[in-house]
Amino acid sequence: LNAHEFLAEKAVGILIDYRKLLVGLVAVLTIILALFIPQLSTDPTMK
């Protein structure tokens, strides 16, 4: 295997074996990040 193929295999292993943990992590981060969305600014001035 090439180095990048080896890394890809490892990454796939992590994505499958720790899928529940990763999905949980995404869910928690999504909730945290969602709190920042109201601060989104708009700039219609075209500056």
Add this chain to the structure above:
Amino acid sequence: LDVNSDAYRQYLKFAEIFGNEQFLFIAIRNEAQLDRPEVLKWLHSLTSKLEEIEKVTSVASLSNTRVLRENNGKFGFSLLVSNTNGAPHLPEGTELERIRAALPIMDFLVSRDLKTVGIFIRLDEQHKYDIPIIEGLLGQMRAVVKANIPETSEFRIIGPPSIILAIHRYNIQTAMIFWALCLTIGISVTVYIFKSMKVAALALLVIGLSVLWILAFMSVTGIPLTATTALSFGLVLIVSVAVVIRIVTHFNERYQVVRDRVEAARQGLGVVFFPCFVCSVTTAVGFGTTMVTSIPMVFQLGLVMFLGVLLSFVMAVILTPAFLIAMKPLEARSYQRMAGDWVALALAGMEKAIFGHYLIVTVLGVTLTLAMVAGVPFIRSDTQLLRMLSASTKEMKDLRFVESHLAALHTLELVIEADGGAFNKPQAWEKVSDLEKELRKLPEVISTDSFLPFLEYLDRLFHGSGERQGGVLSNPGLIRDLFALLSLSEEGRLMTGRYVDGCRSLLHVSVRIRNSPGVPIAETIETVRSTAASVMKEEGKVTVTGDIAVFASQASEIVRSQLLSLALAFTIITIILMIHLGSALLGLISLITNIPPVAVIFGVMGWLGISLDTITVFAASVALGLAVDDTVHYLSVLKEQIRLKDPQKSVEDCVRKAYSVTAKAMVSTSAVLFFGFLVLIISPFKPVVSFGILGASAILAAVLADVIFLPSVILTSSGIRRFLGSRMSLRGS
């Protein structure tokens, strides 16, 4: 807008010396002619009300125009509209014509048939790009005009601020509609391909979370939601759907073999993970290279898209396998329906055609690519704000209304910089007279406005007409005297200040242009500048400025930087592919399929007359980033087939297997991208429509190049066959 650009600095200097050209213009068409006192009365009342509006610097209409003339043996400025026994009236015909010739602004204030009047409203320069303020001002002006004109009159409000406002509004509308339609298309294609609402819901979840994270990233980093960054959501959406489709396709394929969801996900993701990662990187590079610009909005779009594409990849590879494992597997009849749908049948038919007639397909592909390349010399670049709006928009109709009833509103501001006091001398004004004559000969020039007609008017006013040869230019000291006389009154100083500076070394000539659709604005600007420079070469330096010139210059800068970004994207993507495929030759083979989409973009531009502008120039690098995805997947599977070192298999078998594994996913993801781009044709914004057409054409070219052309070229070229054959034997030994 790059406020540090030379063009903008020149414009600021011009505005500081001669006053800003930032105005809104109201044109009012009446049933009754303007020589009726009641018409002049409401015009006076309307002018006064408009002057009361906050942030309005000045209002110029017939009712407050003051002209220098003789009154009972005395010379002085007085209102153009006289008042006799409480009834306002205009000067009689011949005098009005004389004043019209002396004051070019009169063309805008009253039409020749006296039925249309115009009002100039100058705004504070600092509110130039302030959309909420312009929106508020326009609302107030509409209300004031409606309340003060007769019901039978019709009116239009137009000017650079309202055009900018319209472009901003259309941009946001387009971004929102684009997002909604891309969502619909992405989900519809997913449902059609996988015959499953669950998979569609999964795609929706990945899309939703990707967009939410991007919004959060923008909030945290302080990137505002603008007309360009809003467009990124639709693009991220179609890219993330493509990754989901590929993972689900390979999961389904493996599940039918192993019948275990975890193992199917592991094997499916194993096949697709690295190609998908490379695809996301190449797409991100395609978008990311647009950051090579000095325009903040374009940089922000590049950054948001770069991160958005990579983020959607991460979301897709985490969520898709996890949910595919958790979900109930698809029923057997779903697989049967998938295998028998018209896409599968069409691809099977195409397979026969490709592998039976690959030489003909190759020749056809090369011919079409060359035909597209032949269109490149016909590409023209037209970078101006007004070209962005289609003829059916309200703003363009309003502009035509003003132009048909009053005069052309497109002007270039010519500034001549000479030695101190140069414009006190008649010799310099003789050159100005020659300049105006030469400029009027240019096909794109309608007329010129300078201070010379007013000087001639003053000369005739003071000395009578006809007795002296040469007029104002015949007497060496006369012009200096006229300037001295004008400087005695506020009106005189204001009038002079619009055209000549206090040192009499800078002169402003306004050039009204046709702005014909067939003539690029840069060409007109250059023709005006070079004509002026050749006439005034002994007097001083000539520059062309004004709103049109500033926007044209900025847009040219974007086009230049984006052509650089295309070259950068092409190089980086090719290097990434060489590394990914582990072979320089395979990397170069991938170029075979990258050339047709780029050739199609530039060929369509040339053949269909689509202008290279600030938005269409993005199409090439963006489409290249997207188009290369299918190539990556095809070559990855081909490489995998070669590596299987099956002695029973020939190169043709490997090429055929790679086709059968990847073709449906390539067609499905390309369908999402194709329709995603195509929906942009609904935009009222011409470059966005062109962007949609170019993007859709490039995706179509890319999918044809990957599905049909690439296998055919591999089979046709004995060199590539030998190379792949040697790789197979090398692997086998």
